[in-house]
Amino acid sequence: MEAIYCMGCGVEIQTEDPKGLGYTPKSSLEKENVLCKRCFRLKHYNEIQDVSIQDDDFLRMVSSIRDRKGLVVHIIDIFDVNGTMIESLPRIVGNNPIILVGNKMDLLPKSTNQQKLIHWLKKSAKDAGLKVQDVFLISSAKGFGIDELTEQIEKLRNKQDVFIVGTTNVGKSTFINRLIKQSVGESDVITTSYFPGTTLGFIEIPLDDDSVLIDTPGIVNQEQIAHYVSDQDLKGITPTKEIKPRVYQLNAEQTLFFGGLARIDFIKGDKQSFVCYFANQLPIHRTKLEKADDLYENHVGELLSPPDEETKKLLPQFINTSYRLANEKTDIVFPGLGWVTVNGNCTVVAHSPKGVNVSIRKSLI
Numbered sequence: 372m373e374a375i376y377c378m379g380c381g382v383e384i385q386t387e388d389p390k391g392l393g394y395t396p397k398s399s400l401e402k403e404n405v406l407c408k409r410c411f412r413l414k415h416y417n418e419i420q421d422v423s424i425q426d427d428d429f430l431r432m433v434s435s436i437r438d439r440k441g442l443v444v445h446i447i448d449i450f451d452v453n454g455t456m457i458e459s460l461p462r463i464v465g466n467n468p469i470i471l472v473g474n475k476m477d478l479l480p481k482s483t484n485q486q487k488l489i490h491w492l493k494k495s496a497k498d499a500g501l502k503v504q505d506v507f508l509i510s511s512a513k514g515f516g517i518d519e520l521t522e523q524i525e526k527l528r529n530k531q532d533v534f535i536v537g538t539t540n541v542g543k544s545t546f547i548n549r550l551i552k553q554s555v556g557e558s559d560v561i562t563t564s565y566f567p568g569t570t571l572g573f574i575e576i577p578l579d580d581d582s583v584l585i586d587t588p589g590i591v592n593q594e595q596i597a598h599y600v601s602d603q604d605l606k607g608i609t610p611t612k613e614i615k616p617r618v619y620q621l622n623a624e625q626t627l628f629f630g631g632l633a634r635i636d637f638i639k640g641d642k643q644s645f646v647c648y649f650a651n652q653l654p655i656h657r658t659k660l661e662k663a664d665d666l667y668e669n670h671v672g673e674l675l676s677p678p679d680e681e682t683k684k685l686l687p688q689f690i691n692t693s694y695r696l697a698n699e700k701t702d703i704v705f706p707g708l709g710w711v712t713v714n715g716n717c718t719v720v721a722h723s724p725k726g727v728n729v730s731i732r733k734s735l736i
């Protein structure tokens with residue numbers, strides 16, 4: 372039998388193992404556009420099915436780009452730059468040129484200085500050893516910046532193929548769907564969803580007679596908090612609208628909880644504002660430092676939620692990191708959750724689940 376590939380995720384269709392990747396019932400094979408059961412359910416019921424695939428498999432597939440020629444478009448989530456920038460990309464894609472695209476711009480406050488952000492992204496990429504030709508800011512969901520980006524891709528690709536790469540959940544599928552919609556006027560050709568790991572196979576979309584645009588599987592970054600929370604909680608921490616910064620005037624020895632998933636203690640320093648950039652629906656709770664441990668112990672999952680019961684089972688224990696910050700506006704970043712901007716000249720302790728490593732950076736906004 373000739374191999375058939377899923378129109379949704381590009382994985383090879385099989386009809387034998389209902390639990391396996393690419394399964395579809397035999398009766399569906401007669402349809403013109405065959406979808407695997409997983410994409411079918413996603414498309415029609417908005418529901419994701421668990422399919423396990425090893426990280427190694429992802430890497431092996433994506434590494435095949437090394438042996439081809441083309442422009443690599445690396446999409447990252449602007450809300451989770453540290454968690455979604457693939458530092459090993461040059462090794463994966465060989466000598467192919469890379470452009471960096473910050474997606475989900477609609478989530479940042481409108482007041483964000485875009486030139487400053489582009490500059491900062493260029494520097495971050497360089498510091499991470501990632502040589503990029505250019506940096507763009509877009510919102511795949513809202514359409515912002517797409518025309519300029521497609522124009523530039525057309526120029527830079529030099530008639531060669533285009534590879535779209537990124538970690539899971541950065542919005543690759545949404546971006547490609549938009550391109551398809553623009554060029555062929557057909558929506559929902561590939562699956563998009565909330566959940567990491569959704570886009571599985573390579574999908575090739577013709578650009579012209581000689582070249583294609585390739586959607587690659589999302590590389591899983593284990594540091595993303597998305598891997599440690601239930602589907603329900605993922606909705607609770609994922610911003611869907613422009614983030615409204617929440618400002619807390621704190622004195623030393625006060626603590627902020629972000630749901631029950633992260634925490635920051637203001638240890639030493641003059642009274643100052645802590646500006647919090649998290650999904651608007653994520654509850655933030657202020658308390659005294661001396662009461663914080665007890666509060667967590669007794670109220671995690673209730674007052675301090677998420678985590679729900681399922682997440683509690685997945686969540687690694689908290690580790691804490693202490694920062695003595697100089698007199699400079701600094702972001703304390705909880706990858707995948709958000710960040711807190713402080714004016715500096717203070718000591719803080721950040722608590723996060725082990726593996727979801729907190730970092731600091733010069734203030735982004």
Ligand code: GDP
Pocket residue numbers: 474475476477478509510511512513537538539540541542543544545546562563564565566567568569570589610611612
């Ligand atoms: P992929 O795994 O990289 O293919 O990511 P998807 O395209 O499936 O998108 C992951 C999630 O991010 C979905 O819930 C999308 O709706 C959402 N998303 C994608 N692009 C944007 C964007 O520009 N802005 C916002 N706010 N959400 C986006």
